[in-house]
Amino acid sequence: MRTSRTRSIAIGALGAALVALATAFLKIPIPTGYGYIHLGDGLIYGIAASFGPILAAVSGGLGSGVADLLAGYPVWVPWSVVIKGLTGYLVGTFVIGKKLHKAAAMVVGAVVTIAGYSLGAFVLYGPAAVPAEFLFDLIQTGSGILVGLGISRLLELAAKTLFKEQ
Secondary structure, eight states, rough: OOOHHHHHHHHHHHHHHHHHHHHHTTTEETTTTTEESSHHHHHHHHHHHHOOOHHHHHHHHHHOOOOOOOOOOOOHHHHHHHHHHHHHHHHHHHHHHSSSHHHHHHHHHHHHHHHHHHHHOOOHGGGGGGGHHHHHHHHHHHHHHOOOOOOOOHHHHHHHTTTTTO
């Protein structure tokens, strides 16, 4: 039991670090200067589908919050912690609980992300910022779904290996 808990903590910390790095540094800037496309969402979706809701919520929330700090967007930290934590939790719950197919669960996560960041843009910058935020997040989460589907099988194999009883 203790080994499994220690392993979960280590995987959650590693997941958060990978999400932070993939979000803050593995990115393609948007020519308009408004944000960037990154690999972090794909990792959150993949972690959720492979390791479940709790590890995905920790990895997604903490990793995205740290990424906002590293990338120079501190105003978004509380928003990202909640939005990406909730996204990871929901995707993990739907996939692991076999309530939705992996792709459908990731679409639900994308909708949560788009709605959350659109609300954040409205609160922080006013209604004029919402259409740009919505469009950017639509592109970002769509690419995240493709990455998440692509890496989830690899992460599922890692999960089976890491949590195999010894």
